[in-house]
Amino acid sequence: MxxxxxxxxxxxxxxxxxxxxxxxxxxxxxxxxxxxxxxxxxxxxxxxxxxxxxxxxxxxxxxxxxxxxxxxxxxxxxxxxxxxxxxxxxxxxxxxxxxxxxxxxxxxxxxxxELPDVPGVAQRWGRDVLHCPYCHGYEVRDQAIGVLATVGPLAVHQALLFRQWSEDVVLFLNGVDAPDPERAEQLAARDVRVVAGEVAALEVEDDRITGVRLASGEVVPRRAVVVGPxxxxxxxxxxxxxxxxxxxxxxxxxxxxxxxxxxxxxxxxxxxxxxxxxxxxxxxxxxxxxxxxxxxxxxxxxxxxxxxxxxxxxxx
Structure with a gap:
């Protein structure tokens, strides 16, 4: 009824x-x-x-x-x-x-x-693949953080935000256009390294992220990865x-x-x-x-x- x-x-x-x-x-x-x-x-x-x-x-x-x-x-x-x-x-x-x-x-x-189609991202989502610094920034403080560019200049904003929680932040362009001169200067001033090239996958060992692997085969050690869904x-x-x-x-x-x-x-x-x-x-x-x-x-x-x-x- x-x-x-x-x-x-x-x-x-x-x-x-x-x-x-x-x-x-x-x-x-x-x-x-x-x-x-x-x-x-x-x-x-x-x-x-x-x-x-x-x-x-x-x-x-x-x-x-x-x-x-x-x-x-x-x-x-x-x-x-x-x-x-x-x-x-x-x-x-x-x-x-x-x-x-x-x-x-x-x-x-x-x-x-909608997460980036990068192997490892969906599997680690909500644990050590993050997007919100206020939700998880403190939990990854002082760790090696990678920011995976997904939506234009927003990745620069994310990188500068997470820089508040760690001195070791790397921005992976992953095919996105390089930052304009003003944003590039901001990143450099805050010691955020920019890495060009496609990201192939996240490296995971012992149930946690250990690095970001580029299409070239290079692995950049990281403990947490930030994405912009x-x-x-x-x-x-x-x-x-x-x-x-x-x-x-x-x-x-x-x-x-x-x-x-x-x-x-x-x-x-x-x-x-x-x-x-x-x-x-x-x-x-x-x-x-x-x-x-x-x-x-x-x-x-x-x-x-x-x-x-x-x-x-x-x-x-």
């Missing part, structure tokens, strides 16, 4: 759970649908999350689930196969064949990282509601996509909110959680306004 909820939250990461917690505490009926594919699953710990510094990602999600459940929030594990607008809101079809109806939707499906919003579900991801540009280069929304997470489609990495690639765990809270509060306010309109109509 069809179940009706005030809100269905699609995605059970930090953004989705935070939104669900806010709404459950507002005494809304909430269902969280989670496919169990957190983006940060390969990482050992969550950082820069005040009060939860160093918590393993899976542990943080388990704590969040318990908190939501304690206020009556419900969960179902699996995927959402379609979202359809109906008179009462939205019909949400689940992979197990069930359907539920929601008055409002909060979509927090995150993103997919492209970030593609997990937003296919929203196409049926008329919401399409747009390109996210940095210095004229496409670094990924996101679903546009206002500061509360409200999209152009009435009744649909987004939060977390589906709305912005730069959101870290704590900012995704904050976005979920903001969206949850906005959704509740929208429902209060609707409930009030209906109450006034009945009174009249």
């Amino acid at each position: 069809e179940r009706n909820y005030d809100v269905v939250v699609v995605g059970g990461g930090a953004a989705g759970l935070s939104g669900a917690l806010t709404l459950s505490r507002a005494r809304r009926s909430v269902l969280v649908v989670d496919s169990g594919e957190p983006r940060n699953a390969p990482a050992g710990h969550v950082h820069n999350y005040l009060g939860r510094e160093g918590t393993p990602p899976g542990r943080l999600l388990a704590i969040g689930r318990d908190e939501v459940a304690s206020y009556g929030g419900e969960f179902t594990d699996g995927a959402v196969t379609s979202l359809t607008r109906v008179d009462d809101g939205f019909r949400v079809a689940l992979a197990d064949g069930r359907e539920v109806v929601a008055r409002r939707l909060l979509v927090a499906t995150g993103l997919v990282d 492209r970030f593609w919003a997990r937003a296919d579900l929203l196409a049926g509601l008329g919401l399409e991801p747009v390109e996210q540009l940095v210095e004229g280069h496409v670094v990924g996509t996101h679903i546009p929304a206002d500061p509360t997470g409200a999209t152009k489609e009435p009744g649909v909110w987004v939060a977390g990495n589906v709305a912005g690639a730069q959101a870290q765990v704590i900012t995704s959680a904050a976005a979920g809270l903001t969206a949850g509060a906005a959704i509740n306010a929208d429902l209060v306004a609707e409930d009030t309109r209906r109450a006034v109509a009945r009174r009249r």
Whole structure:
């Protein structure tokens, strides 16, 4: 039988759970649908999350689930196969064949990282292949760090950032154009060495990176490698509601996509909110959680306004 909820939250990461917690505490009926594919699953710990510094990602999600459940929030594990607008809101079809109806939707499906096609990168991703200095910079402090250029001048920015954590940073151009004179001077001033030539693979021994192997056969010893993925919003579900991801540009280069929304997470489609990495690639765990809270509060306010309109109509 069809179940009706005030809100269905699609995605059970930090953004989705935070939104669900806010709404459950507002005494809304909430269902969280989670496919169990957190983006940060390969990482050992969550950082820069005040009060939860160093918590393993899976542990943080388990704590969040318990908190939501304690206020009556419900969960179902699996995927959402379609979202359809109906008179009462939205019909949400689940992979197990069930359907539920929601008055409002909060979509927090995150993103997919498109990694460079270099052997070893995907296998070491989230451990000693990194992209965010604030997430992992301290953990590779004072180590030999390699930055693998992927998206134009952004690699220079990454190299200069990671230079804050280590005096031994090498930028591998890997077929990307050499830095312009201004950027080259910046790198030289910070003692960041630039290595031309294609990167063939990462060298791995004893379950950790030991170097970067060039197509020439030369191996440059490194203990950690930084890459710049492209970030593609997990937003296919929203196409049926008329919401399409747009390109996210940095210095004229496409670094990924996101679903546009206002500061509360409200999209152009009435009744649909987004939060977390589906709305912005730069959101870290704590900012995704904050976005979920903001969206949850906005959704509740929208429902209060609707409930009030209906109450006034009945009174009249």
